[in-house]
Amino acid sequence: QCPHKWKKVQCSLCKSKKHSKERCPSIWRAYILIDDDQMVKPKVLPFHTIYCYNCGEKGHFGDDCNERRSSRVPNEDGSAFTGSNLSSELK
Amino acid sequence: ILNTDYPWILNHDHSRQKEISDWLTFEIKDFVAYISPSREEIEIRNQTISTIREALKQLWPDADLHVFGSYSTDLYLPGSDIDCVVNSELGGKESRNNLYSLASHLKKNNLATEIEVVAKARVPIIKFVEPHSRIHIDVSFERTNGLEAAKLIREWLNDTPGLRELVLIVKQFLHARRLNNVHTGGLGGFSIICLVFSFLHMHPRIITKEIDSKDNLGVLLIEFFELYGKNFGYDDVALGSSDGYPIYFPKSSWSAIQPIKNPFSLAIQDPGDESNNISRGSFNIRDIKKAFAGAFDLLTNRCFELHSATFKDRLGKSILGNVIKYRGKAR
Ligand SMILES: [Zn+2]
Ligand SMILES: [Zn+2]
Numbered sequence: 001q002c003p004h005k006w007k008k009v010q011c012s013l014c015k016s017k018k019h020s021k022e023r024c025p026s027i028w029r030a031y032i033l034i035d036d037d038q039m040v041k042p043k044v045l046p047f048h049t050i051y052c053y054n055c056g057e058k059g060h061f062g063d064d065c066n067e068r069r070s071s072r073v074p075n076e077d078g079s080a081f082t083g084s085n086l087s088s089e090l091k
Numbered sequence: 092i093l094n095t096d097y098p099w100i101l102n103h104d105h106s107r108q109k110e111i112s113d114w115l116t117f118e119i120k121d122f123v124a125y126i127s128p129s130r131e132e133i134e135i136r137n138q139t140i141s142t143i144r145e146a147l148k149q150l151w152p153d154a155d156l157h158v159f160g161s162y163s164t165d166l167y168l169p170g171s172d173i174d175c176v177v178n179s180e181l182g183g184k185e186s187r188n189n190l191y192s193l194a195s196h197l198k199k200n201n202l203a204t205e206i207e208v209v210a211k212a213r214v215p216i217i218k219f220v221e222p223h224s225r226i227h228i229d230v231s232f233e234r235t236n237g238l239e240a241a242k243l244i245r246e247w248l249n250d251t252p253g254l255r256e257l258v259l260i261v262k263q264f265l266h267a268r269r270l271n272n273v274h275t276g277g278l279g280g281f282s283i284i285c286l287v288f289s290f291l292h293m294h295p296r297i298i299t300k301e302i303d304s305k306d307n308l309g310v311l312l313i314e315f316f317e318l319y320g321k322n323f324g325y326d327d328v329a330l331g332s333s334d335g336y337p338i339y340f341p342k343s344s345w346s347a348i349q350p351i352k353n354p355f356s357l358a359i360q361d362p363g364d365e366s367n368n369i370s371r372g373s374f375n376i377r378d379i380k381k382a383f384a385g386a387f388d389l390l391t392n393r394c395f396e397l398h399s400a401t402f403k404d405r406l407g408k409s410i411l412g413n414v415i416k417y418r419g420k421a422r
Contacts, residue, residue, distance in 0.1 A: 028313055028394040030112045031296055032306040049298045051339040053318060056328040058338075061295065063322075070324025073384060079322050080314040085295045 018076050025077050045086070053081055061085075097409040097417075099125035106405035111394045115309025115410050122411060123256045126169055126263070136162070136173065139224045143202060147177065150196045154179035156230075161280050163241040164248065166258055168266060172218075172227040176238070189232060190217050203228075239363050240281055247288055253304030257287045257312060260415060267416035268382050276375030278357075285359050285369070289330050289337035290315050309410075313390050320383030325376060331360035389414050 010017050013024040053062030054070050063075065063082035078084070103121045108114040128136070144156040160174030161167035177193070187210045194217050197203035203219035216231045248255055261283050265271035273279040278286075294311070296302045304311060329342045342351065342358050347366035357376045361367035373379065393410050 022399060023395055025391075027398050028112050028115075028391055029310055030110050031302050031310060032113070033301050034303055046298050049293065049336065051293055053322055053328060053339065054324045056324070056339045056341040062324075070327045071322055073321045075322055079317050080294060080296075081318065081322070082295070086299060 016077065029080070097412040099417075100407065100409050100412075104407060106397075106408060107402060111398050111410075112307070112309040112313075114397070115312065115390070115394070116307065117309075118409065118411050119256055119260060119308045119312060122263075122415070122417070123259050126259065126417070128165070128167075128169075135224050136226060139221050139226050139228075140173070140175070143175070143197070143221070143228065143230075146197060146200050146202055147193065150193065151179060157238055159238050159241045164244045166244075166248075166255065166262070166280065166284070168259070168263055170227075172229050175228060175230045177230060177232050187215055190215055190230075193217060193230065194219070243362055244281070244284055247284070251288060251291055251304075253291060253308055253311060254284070254287055256305075256308055257291070257315060258284055260312060260411075261287060261315065263415045263417060264386060265379070265382070267418075270375065270379050270382055273372040276373060278370070278373050278379055282357070282359055282370045282373060285330055285337070286319060287315065289339075290318055292337045293339075313387060313394075316383045316387035316390065320380055320385070320387045323380075325357060325380065326354045329358035329360060331365070332362050386414050 009020055011019055011021045011024045013021050014026050016024070019025075047059055050061060051058055052060050052065050054065040055067040061081040061083055063079055069075070099121045100118065103117070105114045105117040108117065140156065140158060147154050147156050155178045157176050157178055158173060159176060161171055162173045177189075190208050190210060194203065194206050194208055197217075197219065198206060202221060203217075204222045205218075205220045207218040209216050209218065214231050216229050218227070218229050220227055262271060262280065265278055265283070269275070270277040271279070271283070291297055291304060291311070294314070296307075297304060327342055328339050329345050329348075331338050331340055342348065345358065345360070348358060348368050348371075353374070355376065357370040357373050357379075358368050359370040361369045390410065393413070397405055397408060397410065
């Protein structure tokens with residue numbers, strides 16, 4: 001067994017085990033949201049505008065694709081293009 | 092000591108911003124304002140173009156001169172060439188001879204120095220420097236779709252907040268690495284615009300109308316490099332548009348580009364001609380992807396570093412400086 005496997009790293013900001021809190025993507029992946037009262041929120045998710053960067057098909061984001069990963073660069077922490085980067089009521 | 096390596100940060104310190112992505116947003120706006128042409132420069136450019144146009148009409152009364160490319164959309168960096176096309180019945184077989192006639196006419200009228208006629212290229216052009224303004228100008232005769240593309244880009248710029256700012260940063264980034272010249276396999280201006288346009292219109296926070304791109308340029312720039320440097324499936328996915336909106340689709344379903352000789356390549360469908368891949372000349376996509384990934388690493392590492400630094404250490408620092416490597420003239 002590889003001893004590194006058991007090394008405990010956990011980010012106290014986002015609870016991920018893949019990075020320490022000094023390198024948490026939440027440090028830079030922060031959005032200024034439009035004020036709630038000014039926001040014209042869509043009632044349903046606009047599925048027709050969702051495309052996958054991995055397989056090119058419509059209806060899901062690249063991070064959530066079931067096909068084999070096309071890029072050889074790993075995506076451990078996840079990217080902007082995932083269903084979890086949506087506000088909670090649309091997830 | 093003032094840091095003159097990054098002149099756009101002088102008198103624009105944002106080191107006290109709470110969120111590092113807001114600091115980056117402000118620095119992007121400062122840089123764009125810094126490299127944007129002044130009113131005086133725009134007037135000199137317009138004056139130069141109309142002088143050349145008048146000289147052309149003297150030679151051929153039925154001809155006209157149109158500006159396309161980055162100058163017609165204000166998406167140019169300091170010192171870029173102005174791309175013009177001569178619009179008349181002169182295209183086609185005669186265009187090479189006409190290039191020489193126009194070149195000697197301009198020279199005779201003291202409107203051109205350092206003239207170079209590139210007659211053997213796919214699109215023959217005259218390159219010259221207008222001596223009064225010192226502006227570099229390219230004139231071609233071939234009826235390209237450049238004029239329609241420029242009109243489309245102006246529409247996109249109106250409908251897509253943040254497009255102009257991100258395109259200028261990405262252009263400068265590629266320019267500093269000599270990866271923006273199509274003749275050497277780099278990414279051309281229109282391809283860069285298509286990549287940013289697609290990115291913005293497919294972003295989860297933008298399609299749900301949760302964010303205003305102009306307030307989030309910092310995080311969006313990093314996520315642009317994340318998408319096209321780390322995650323995009325260059326082997327399998329093409330960019331296109333449907334009813335004016337950007338889409339992705341499997342490369343395998345695009346019959347016009349089959350058979351695909353090099354699978355690891357960028358495929359962008361021309362919005363004006365669906366059989367045309369506008370990025371077919373960008374054969375150096377491997378280095379471009381690597382450079383984008385490097386930009387992502389540089390930017391995020393810089394964010395982590397400055398996030399944990401004291402305000403004293405953050406004062407007068409630049410996030411963008413090492414990434415875009417701007418060494419052009421001051422404006
Ligand atoms: Zn974390
Ligand atoms: Zn997919």
